[in-house]
Amino acid sequence: MNTPIYQALQEYCRERNVLLHMPGHKGGKGFNLTEFQAIGAVDFTEVPGLDDLHDPRGVLAEAQRLAAEAWGAERSLFLVNGATSGIHCLLLAMGEESRVLVPRNAHRSFLGGLVISGARPIFVECEMDAALGVALSVRPESIKAKLDSCSDITGAFLVSPTYYGTVNEIKEIAELLGEREIPLMVDEAHGAHFVFHPGYPRAALQEGAQASVHGLHKTMPVLTQAGILHLGAGFPWSDRVQACHDLLTSTSPSYPLMASIDIGRATMQQHGYDLLEQAKERTERCRQRINGIPGFASRSREFMETEGVAGYDPLKLLVEITDLELDGYRLSRLLREHYCIQVEMAGENYVLAMFSPFNPPDDWDKLAAALKDISQRYAHRSRDRNPCPGFPPIPPLALTPRESFLSSAKTVKIEESKGMISAEMAAPYPPGIPCVIPGEIITAEVVEYLIYLKQKEIPVQGLRDRSLQSIQVVDV
Ligand SMILES: Cc1ncc(COP(=O)(O)O)c(C=O)c1O
Structure with missing residues (x-):
């Protein structure tokens, strides 16, 4: 596997240098716990041979180049403060004078980015799913309406896939924006794995977005907090984004994090297709089993009945409670306390399970078996399928x-x-x-x-x- 950062770390370890530099744990020796000793053994700083993220010319430049190649970007920047920092970089690069389209289901990192940059948001309504009470998409028509009513929009964001795994009609939206030379930037925090298998939704950059942000740790074999910001061909503010990345990034970025990006990318390039194929099949089988259990349902293609939804991530398994006398929060607690299963999140009428190719094969069976057991133990009665009535219209903005x-x-x-x-x-x-x-x-x-x-x-x-x-x- 071509993993320049990890190889450079190994080489540095082999040299057995006297470590008269940061960090203070000295190659993990300062930890008396074996797990931390292992991480510490590759936790170094910008010594010769390990490059510098703020002026990359060696292994970090090469690792970022390999990442750009893997994800089809013109330039890719490693993030050590999650997808959050990529969103902050993009918004800051746009600047105070900018007016930016933001979907109302944007992650809270957008609010931070808007505070840092001073940009003026123009919010776009989302398509809600009444049964789940969550946003699944933004319709191209909603974007068009904003473009028609506001002539000075300078950039636009989408969140795709959503937290629930639904993918927007990125191509149509990119075309609409392209006609007005407005760049589309996609918070694709949950979609880093898409490019490694053609049976998954197409990645935002492939669909015409000019920038995308991945929270790599969410779906890839990468350490938590590692992310990446991709800039596509023709992205208008590449140099400004690079400057914002410098401004917002620690001068001591973690080498274990960055090496894990490199290793995760190489692993997925080498084995991603087979791994994703298998995980997709297992999740689909599990979904079918759940759909046969009274009281539960799990959608797949049905998501596309919601306007603006073009696809879905097959590894996100949303378990809806259709007619059981328990809500999603209780179901999540039951799964943890009685079946040792921790789901990603719970809502009023659902729990969200996130699978990855790295779940052991029986994890899918465990979830289906637990739900079957719960279905037999709980009384069946129909539930309120509209947990979110009367959401107010987006209020007018008085101040940024x-x-x-x-x-x-x-x-x-x-x-x-x-x-x-x-x-x-x-x-x-x-x-x-x-x-x-x-x-x-x-x-x-x-x-x-x-x-x-x-x-x-x-x-x-x-x-x-x-x-x-x-x-x-x-x-x-
Ligand atoms: C849609 C979305 N965007 C951005 C983020 C921020 O990602 P991170 O936690 O990697 O900073 C999250 C985090 O959950 C998210 O769900």
Whole structure:
């Protein structure tokens, strides 16, 4: 396998140098735990032979070049602070004067990126699935409507695949934007594995996006926190993005993380097709078994009935509870406490299982067997299939997220907050989409909705006051 970083680390170990440089654990000797000793043995810093991520000319340059080749990018930059930092780089590179299309289901790293850059977001509505209460896509028509009503948009983002595995109509959207010379950037945090098997959805860059961000650790054999930012041919601000990457990246990036990117890429290039083929088949069989268990269902092609959904990641297995007397949170706890199975997440009516080629073969059987057992133990009754009624329209933006972040804030009762500018985000779960973000005006609908969330005791992320009595607003 061609893994330049790992090979350079091995070479450095073989030289048995006296380590009079960082880090302080001295090749793992400072740890008295074997697991950490093993990591420490390859945890070095920018000594000669190991290159420098801020001025790559050796093994890191070569590893990034190999990554760009593998993922079909013009240039790829390693990220050691997750996909989050790739999104921050792109938004910062766009600059304060920019107006950027952002899907409303964007991950919270977008809010951070908007605060750092000062860019003005124009949010695009998502297509919701009523039974799940989550966003599955953004329709090309929704993008077109924004383009028609706003002439000064300078860039656009999509989240594809979504956390739930659904893929957007990237090609159509890239074409729409291309007609106006607006670059499309895709948060593809969950889709790094797609390029290694043609039976998986096509990757965003292949579909016409000009930049994409991968959270490599999510789906690849790569250490947590490792990500990559790909810039495609014709991406307008490549040099600025490189400068932002320098600005936002630690001067001591972790070599175990970067070497794991290299090893993960090489592993998938060499064995990815077979591994992904097998994992896909196993997940499909498991899905079929679940669809035969009373009380549960798991969609595959049916996802495409939602407008704007062009495909789905076969390794994401969403288990919907159709008619059992338990909700997704309880199901998740049962799976952990009684069957030693930890799923990725739970919602009102579902749990989300994430498989990878590196799950042992019986993991699929364990999930199906556990669900069968649970189905036999729990009473069957139909459930409320619409957990997220009356989501308020996206409120108007009075200040950019950055202006709001830098303003002083005060606490007001939610009932009295109508017309004020929010200084915080409120994102009920489900759907995990904010009903208000910093800088937006708190509308009557938002107030009503927050009161409803409080009454229903629906968990809300982002608000300082967890009891939902008050909200932080900009003190004007
Ligand atoms: C869609 C999406 N984008 C971006 C991120 C941020 O990724 P990371 O945690 O690697 O920084 C996540 C994290 O879960 C995510 O789900």
